[in-house]
Amino acid sequence: MPAAKDLAQARILYRNLRVLAALSVVFLGALAIAPAKEHLT
Amino acid sequence: MSVRDWRAVPGDDARAEPVRLLLVQEEERPAVDVHEEDMLMTFPHLVVRELIALLVLSLALVVVSLVFDAPLEELADPRRTPNPAKAPWYFLGLQELLHYYPPLISGVILPGLVVVALIVVPYFDVNLQRAPFWETGRRRKLGGVLGVVAGLTALFMWSGAHPVWPLIGPTWAVGAVVLVPAVFGTQGRLRHWLGVRSLSFWVFTWFLVAAIVLTLIGVFFRGPGWSFTVPWTDGIYY
Numbered sequence: 113m114p115a116a117k118d119l120a121q122a123r124i125l126y127r128n129l130r131v132l133a134a135l136s137v138v139f140l141g142a143l144a145i146a147p148a149k150e151h152l153t
Numbered sequence: 154m155s156v157r158d159w160r161a162v163p164g165d166d167a168r169a170e171p172v173r174l175l176l177v178q179e180e181e182r183p184a185v186d187v188h189e190e191d192m193l194m195t196f197p198h199l200v201v202r203e204l205i206a207l208l209v210l211s212l213a214l215v216v217v218s219l220v221f222d223a224p225l226e227e228l229a230d231p232r233r234t235p236n237p238a239k240a241p242w243y244f245l246g247l248q249e250l251l252h253y254y255p256p257l258i259s260g261v262i263l264p265g266l267v268v269v270a271l272i273v274v275p276y277f278d279v280n281l282q283r284a285p286f287w288e289t290g291r292r293r294k295l296g297g298v299l300g301v302v303a304g305l306t307a308l309f310m311w312s313g314a315h316p317v318w319p320l321i322g323p324t325w326a327v328g329a330v331v332l333v334p335a336v337f338g339t340q341g342r343l344r345h346w347l348g349v350r351s352l353s354f355w356v357f358t359w360f361l362v363a364a365i366v367l368t369l370i371g372v373f374f375r376g377p378g379w380s381f382t383v384p385w386t387d388g389i390y391y
Contacts, residue, residue, distance in 0.1 A: 128205060129197075129201060135209065135212070139208050139212055142212060146219060
């Protein structure tokens with residue numbers, strides 16, 4: 113049985129990994145949109 | 154009793170008269186507040202957070218570049234060069250120094266000395282205890298401060314093409330503040346605070362103030378031909 117402290121750290125890490133994944137998607141989207149800026153405005 | 158106070162006396166015989174010595178090494182670490190904390194591995198816990206920070210910053214830059222256009226001027230024309238031609242603001246302190254000294258000194262030697270100082274400082278015994286400057290030898294240090302201020306004033310007054318007031322001014326200002334606790338005593342919170350500052354604090358304060366003054370003058374007080382201008386009447390040249 114892992115200690116409560118380790119579990120808490122694992123949860124934080126899991127949450128951060130999800131944040132990282134979401135941000136990566138947003139970032140790739142921004143990179144895809146940026147060159148099309150001329151057509152947006 | 155510290156190690157330095159202990160000495161062997163002729164006739165001491167460890168076999169005849171055993172003596173236990175407890176040697177305590179003097180504290181010689183920089184004065185930082187340290188307390189034990191729980192530890193985590195750098196990977197993945199920290200690296201993931203750093204990647205998040207990297208992505209957030211990159212995204213912010215992408216959004217800014219999408220929303221605002223860069224403040225570019227018209228195409229460069231070699232027949233119409235801008236006057237004054239100013240570097241980015243963070244270089245204008247060096248450009249201001251170019252007004253007084255030849256490029257080799259202003260652009261190479263002085264910045265080089267700063268970098269060299271930053272590299273070698275950790276290898277010297279630089280006041281690790283951070284003792285208050287005025288703690289000991291008040292009269293001697295009073296003369297020392299006045300001597301250094303006078304010496305730097307003479308150096309900056311006559312070594313350049315013009316008197317380097319952006320360096321003389323900070324030298325006098327910082328010198329005056331250093332002298333306050335020695336001349337007027339250390340009553341009151343502010344004077345006490347000044348009184349317990351270390352020499353390294355004052356040296357770096359001088360460097361910081363000089364750099365800021367040089368940069369401010371370069372940014373706001375220099376116009377065509379690097380002439381002295383005042384921003385509230387002549388405007389800001391950039």
